[in-house]
Amino acid sequence: MADATAKAEPLLTPTIDDDGAPFWHYAARGELRVQACAAPGCAELRFPPRPCCPHCQSFDSEWRRMxxxxxxxxxxxxxxxxxxxxxxxxxxxxxxxxxxxxxxxxxxxxxxxxxxxxxxxxxxxxxxxxxxxxxxxxxxxxxxxxxxxxxxx
CATH class of the missing domain: 2.40.50 (OB fold (Dihydrolipoamide Acetyltransferase, E2P))
Incomplete structure (x- = not known):
């Protein structure tokens, strides 16, 4: 279905903010990672990335490889x-x-x-x-x- 003339990609790129920057850093390494709460007993995954866990309100986070x-x-x-x-x-x-x-x-x-x-x-x-x-x-x-x-x- 692909057409050889359609190879050029549009120049639409994501806006990178402080919360999402690690996602793009890992993507550049070929890794798919998702933000997770690092508070003891929580460990909930969240996407899109944000500073505070919506489950326990902790500001501690880490990036887990998927x-x-x-x-x-x-x-x-x-x-x-x-x-x-x-x-x-x-x-x-x-x-x-x-x-x-x-x-x-x-x-x-x-x-x-x-x-x-x-x-x-x-x-x-x-x-x-x-x-x-x-x-x-x-x-x-x-x-x-x-x-x-x-x-x-």
Missing amino acids: SGRGRIWSYVVPHPPLLPAYAAQAPYNAIVVELADAPRIRLVGNLVAAPDAPLNSVDPARLRIGAKVQAVFAEVAGMTVPRWVLERP
């Missing part, structure tokens, strides 16, 4: 593209992934055929709720971002 495995919890194929910079790659997908290690944690991204593949590299007909996926990392506009590929049986 396996990168998950399943598609939801998805959308925008028609027409919501952002003009993405028009050349339509139809592309945006998926919500429920992490296998932390089912209450859900991350948004794109399902692609390979880490550096264009956003339209997966036929939208292949998208299925519950499909198993694996995190991969790609450099986009000077940042390393997590993406998702279908897990092989």
